[in-house]
Amino acid sequence: MLITKSPAPDVPAVARRLRRDGHHRDGVAPGEEASAQDADRDAVPPCSLNVTIYGPSTYPNGFSALAAGWNDLLARSRYDTFFLTHAWQSVWWQQLGAGDLWILAFYRGESEDPGDLSHSTPDSSGLVGIAPFYLSEHKEGEWAGKRSLKLVGCVEVSDFLDIIIAAGWEKEVYYCLLDWLQSEEAPAWDYLDLCNLPEDSLSYNALPSIFRNAGLRVEVDQEDVAPHVHLPARYENYLMQIDKKQRHEIRRKQRRVERELDVGFRLIQSMDELQGAMDEFLRLQRMSRPDKESFMTPHMERFFRVMAGRMLETGHLHLSFLSLNGENAAALLAFEYKKELLLYNSGYDTEKWAGYSPGWVLLGYVIQHAIARGIEVFDFLQGDEEYKYRFGGHDYRVMRTLIMNEPVEGAERAPAGGKIGTAAPA
Numbered sequence: 001m002l003i004t005k006s007p008a009p010d011v012p013a014v015a016r017r018l019r020r021d022g023h024h025r026d027g028v029a030p031g032e033e034a035s036a037q038d039a040d041r042d043a044v045p046p047c048s049l050n051v052t053i054y055g056p057s058t059y060p061n062g063f064s065a066l067a068a069g070w071n072d073l074l075a076r077s078r079y080d081t082f083f084l085t086h087a088w089q090s091v092w093w094q095q096l097g098a099g100d101l102w103i104l105a106f107y108r109g110e111s112e113d114p115g116d117l118s119h120s121t122p123d124s125s126g127l128v129g130i131a132p133f134y135l136s137e138h139k140e141g142e143w144a145g146k147r148s149l150k151l152v153g154c155v156e157v158s159d160f161l162d163i164i165i166a167a168g169w170e171k172e173v174y175y176c177l178l179d180w181l182q183s184e185e186a187p188a189w190d191y192l193d194l195c196n197l198p199e200d201s202l203s204y205n206a207l208p209s210i211f212r213n214a215g216l217r218v219e220v221d222q223e224d225v226a227p228h229v230h231l232p233a234r235y236e237n238y239l240m241q242i243d244k245k246q247r248h249e250i251r252r253k254q255r256r257v258e259r260e261l262d263v264g265f266r267l268i269q270s271m272d273e274l275q276g277a278m279d280e281f282l283r284l285q286r287m288s289r290p291d292k293e294s295f296m297t298p299h300m301e302r303f304f305r306v307m308a309g310r311m312l313e314t315g316h317l318h319l320s321f322l323s324l325n326g327e328n329a330a331a332l333l334a335f336e337y338k339k340e341l342l343l344y345n346s347g348y349d350t351e352k353w354a355g356y357s358p359g360w361v362l363l364g365y366v367i368q369h370a371i372a373r374g375i376e377v378f379d380f381l382q383g384d385e386e387y388k389y390r391f392g393g394h395d396y397r398v399m400r401t402l403i404m405n406e407p408v409e410g411a412e413r414a415p416a417g418g419k420i421g422t423a424a425p426a
Helices: 036-041 067-075 086-096 170-181 207-213 235-240 244-260 271-288 290-295 298-313 358-372 386-390
Strands: 002-005 014-017 050-054 100-107 127-137 147-151 191-198 216-225 228-230 263-267 317-324 327-337 340-348 377-379 397-407
Touching (some): 050 170, 067 127, 086 298, 100 170, 127 170, 207 216, 207 397, 235 244, 244 358, 263 358, 271 298, 271 317, 271 327, 298 317, 317 358, 340 358, 358 386
Parallel strands (some): 147 191
Antiparallel strands (some): 002 014, 127 147, 216 397, 228 377, 263 317, 317 327
């Protein structure tokens, strides 16, 4: 296991090596996919990968150092989701992050130069995993005084999170993560919180067995559901696949506004439009429900504004408006990512135009527009609100794995293997 640290500016870089005997050949992925059954049969082997640790004093930090290879690795993972992209993760940390940032990068083989922190080409450098965490101490509640490591983005505004791992390398990365957590290189921690795991993640059905085998307490729960609907090639076919009564309601509401009012649909496409558009979105979002108004604090508003600008730059932002007689009546903010449209937040006028169900009408138009663009999945994201099922949503589970840094009663914790080598100049 190679541990590379880059210190603060103006301090010479120092590389430290923690050696392990690997159990697969350099550059060859494990032959078997990770599974809970395999993990139950395995002992906890030593780490066989090289690991670069970007701690809170590292310069450049993990987001900067790994930027070039981040999304390439995500594309090779089991669950490629928008909320794990470099753009989302970095803007979330910049605007909402608190505590100490810890990012681990996992590489296969022995080809890494300890002084080279760029890792600009993940295929040649062998990047197979990124674990983005932050460490914070809880001030109140049942965890008061406890220090938790959480996935960057956890918990509230990132609907899907995970450790980013090339498919087929999950167990290797989990072994090395466990090894680091039990080493002197890791900060003191009480909980490791892997929240908002997608149903396809192995971090809730394979990782727990590995960590339990090491004598740690692990809890796995279902956090929520995230309904989604697969979209056909034509809007009429989409309507035919949802409940007959709801199909009639969608058509009726659209036809009514089109018959009685001057209807407009607008999609924001330039930075020149964005500031005013966000003003309107936030007005409608706060108006739509009391809980949405309380959610949109000044701090959260700042995040939304910065995030929207960044996502427009990267081509992921979908911000659309329904206008009735020239006035904005509803707004919808979503993200377009690899043939999926993810509905993130919305709002509508609850006073003047409420009788026309502007939120429903706009959602119907957005789905119609998505189909015309070739979108294959419409994801309503977390929450089991009734309207999601009326528009054809089917549940997708969102899971959580919580690891406690304490042994299971009666179990003996497995020791971390290996020795820390001497420091050497990069």
